[in-house]
Amino acid sequence: MTAVSTPQGALSHLKVLDLSRILAGPWAGQLLADLGAETFKVERPGTGDDTRAWGPPFVKDAEGEALDAAYFLCANRNKKSLAIDFTRPEGQVLIRALAAECDVLIENFKVGGLAAYGLDYESLREANSGLIYCSITGFGQTGPYAARPGYDFLIQGMGGLMSITGPAAGEPGAGPQKVGVAVTDVMTGLYATVGVLAALAHRERTGEGQHIDVALLDVQVAALANQAANYLVGGIAPGRMGNAHPNIVPYQDFPTADGHMIVAVGNDAQFVRLCTELGASQIALDARFAANRDRIAHREALASELSRYTAARSSAHWIAALEAAGVPCGPINTIDQVFDDPQVRSRGMRFDLPHRGGTVPLVANPLRFSASPVRYHTAPPELGAHTRDVLGSVLGVSLQQMDALTRAHVIPIE
Structure with a gap:
């Protein structure tokens, strides 16, 4: 341009x-x-x-x-x-x-x-x-x-x-x-x-x-935003969680067959669609993961379960499938890939x-x-x-x- x-x-x-x-x-x-x-x-x-x-x-x-x-x-x-x-x-x-x-x-x-x-x-x-x-x-x-x-x-x-x-x-x-x-x-x-x-x-x-x-x-x-509010309301200082989110699960990176992708589930309906598209509908039926509150309490177990499925196929495969299913997701781009992205170029x-x-x-x-x-x-x-x-x-x-x-x-x- x-x-x-x-x-x-x-x-x-x-x-x-x-x-x-x-x-x-x-x-x-x-x-x-x-x-x-x-x-x-x-x-x-x-x-x-x-x-x-x-x-x-x-x-x-x-x-x-x-x-x-x-x-x-x-x-x-x-x-x-x-x-x-x-x-x-x-x-x-x-x-x-x-x-x-x-x-x-x-x-x-x-x-x-x-x-x-x-x-x-x-x-x-x-x-x-x-x-x-x-x-x-x-x-x-x-x-x-x-x-x-x-x-x-x-x-x-x-x-x-x-x-x-x-x-x-x-x-x-x-x-x-x-x-x-x-x-x-x-x-x-x-x-x-x-x-x-x-x-x-x-x-x-x-x-x-x-x-x-x-x-x-x-x-x-x-700019600490929700993390400051979490402390002021809950009384516990947040710590480092890698790419996980303190208030939403699953909202993090997951392994794929050729790297990693980001999954950003924002509500229960998206979670059900995620599990269905991964071929893991039983995970959505597990009482430990029924609502976001439950998923936060069992985040490690859920991440481990989901990772077994995401690791089976490539990032491109899962991103295309999950986007079609209405599940927010995306790649982890390097900066050269950012400027080559069709949306960024557009x-x-x-x-x-x-x-x-x-x-x-x-x-x-x-x-x-x-x-x-x-x-x-x-x-x-x-x-x-x-x-x-x-x-x-x-x-x-x-x-x-x-x-x-x-x-x-x-x-x-x-």
Whole structure:
């Protein structure tokens, strides 16, 4: 799929100043940019966002020269890159001027880190009372851990996710495991985006901006969802169960003749159909497995019984048969298989944008709008590629002033 021109996005009337780096903040900035907001990503001259160097793999130019890491590409499309050194007074003036022109500011510096430069919320709201200022940190703006740095892996551990992820005690490979994606960062970016949109709605009614405090640890605790509720209601801390589900049985992977498949039974009728299709109708008649409550009490015995049948035929055989019978099931795909899946291909989840290397492959935004579709207009930008253009068009900085800023090492040479 190649990106095509579409109508303006729902947020095309907004400007976003993205001072964040790594993943959580940039993820929020990219989502707002996908929805149409003009998004200015401010980076350190010379090095830029840390993730530009988090490779291999790297995207390459036409001559095969390594450019930016694939990691950077995942969270920075549709943005304009400004290389500004705001540790220098002249750079701080530029950021304050940009903040005065923007609707939203996203930052993920340590608590109080931007106050030293006069770029904290209280300072910037003086010139822009309607500014939505979103701070993303590991632990929030308050509390005994507020000053600590926070990273996804650390928060997955502290927030309980690793205590329920991985094989159960006594099984091969048992022990705490992180999720294979920085899921806390991604969820934090999504929560931050929801917060920004809510604050914008509030501003529409009142004219008031506000400060949004989003913490990775808070997000991870909130995202424990049913597992947190299980503990709060039942009083027992959940543990690791491998691929099994704490509240539904059978809802796990099962062995097949050539690998494994997932079976996700959600009700008693589906369970009966599963047993019938496996040629094991007697299992559905066993009182130990009559209802979900009973199946939870005897989950090990049931899994053992079902496995004897699933192991007899291939994954493809069972998936086709169970899908036809209305039993939720599916394969365990590798990532290359994901992008070759006909449903994923049909939904256009991989697309390409022009880039210095020719084109660059990206993963699509999953939102589908009927009236204001997501737009893909620019690939993740080269460091500082839009500095002079934005300073000129948004702030009215002259060429002579830009040359002076270059000599002062505030912005890079064009």
